[in-house]
Amino acid sequence: MSVTLAIDAMGGDHGVVVTVPAACDFLEKHADVKTVLVGDSDLIKQVLSKTPQAPMERIQIIPASEIVLMDDPIEVALRRKKDSSMRVAIEQVKEGNADAVISSGNTGALMVISRFVLKTLEGVDRPAIATAIPNELGCGTTMLDLGANADCEPMHLVQFAQMANVMVQIVDGKSNPSIGLLNIGEEVIKGNEVVKQTSELLRQSSLNFYGNVEGNDIFKGTTDIVVCDGFVGNVVLKASEGLAKMMSGMIREEFNRSWLTKLMAICAMVPLLRIRKCVDHRRYNGAVLLGLRGCVIKSHGSADRFAFGFALDRAYEAAKNRMVERIAAAFVVETNV
Incomplete structure (x- = not known):
């Protein structure tokens, strides 16, 4: 089974300097993975050109003109920045173009936008953050x-x-x-x-x-x-x-x-x-937003290349093993008991 990961390339304290090389490292280790890098196309291509091991045939770039900043109010991130790299990356999961999304961006914004775009699973009252x-x-x-x-x-x-x-x-x-x-x-x-x-x-x-x-x-x-x-x-x-x-x-x-x-x-x-x-703590990077109709992984905002790789790994394991579908099935069973 091939797994496609959508990455908010602009998120976090370091943006493309960390996310893009980490994605290339991960692709090198996993032949069954494809990535969708979302953000400033020029910046992403610039970093990719400096990353010799980048397997371009498994990398798709989707442009996004805005960035959700760490101090952005949630209302701004949700209502005004509709073309942010975070939101566009989440939308890839909703549209079926990706199996999971990973972002190092603003936690509150990620939760609210994910809940708005993906909605919660049947039977789940509130999503939760787990790590x-x-x-x-x-x-x-x-x-x-x-x-x-x-x-x-x-x-x-x-x-x-x-x-x-x-x-x-x-x-x-x-x-x-x-x-x-x-x-x-x-x-x-x-x-x-x-x-x-x-x-x-x-x-x-x-x-x-x-x-x-x-x-x-x-x-x-x-x-x-x-x-x-x-x-x-x-x-x-x-x-x-x-x-x-x-x-x-x-x-x-x-x-x-x-x-x-x-x-x-x-x-x-x-x-x-x-x-x-x-x-x-870098080895434990990658919090899961549970209860959504899609797999969303929150990486630490200050994550380096090494740490971001662990967030990608968590997303990969969750997507490959159909975590969201199995959580949904578990709630159906509980409801019918």
């Missing part, structure tokens, strides 16, 4: 929602769990993944009413519900999936990113204090590199 968080097992804990829905009802959280259950089976290859509900304690009596009601609904479902989990369980890998509302999820994500940067900076500073600490750093280089590889 993998590094854990000590080295496999990543899938967490959602990460900011699309600040306030949620119990049924919304149950739907998030249902969608993530399908996604993790498809993208990560885990059969019957375990699901945890983020709470202030493991006991069923803890948490607000929304969490308590959600816990009861999940226990009654056919999902592999582990129970309540705490914040530290995310990084332990206690469950394959952790569900929470978008407010809590976004705070957890930003806090963990900040902690990782702080620890990285502190370690670097300590090892550079003197010639002795620099020597110690050299001696510890191998285990340090192993740890860095395990927690390297």
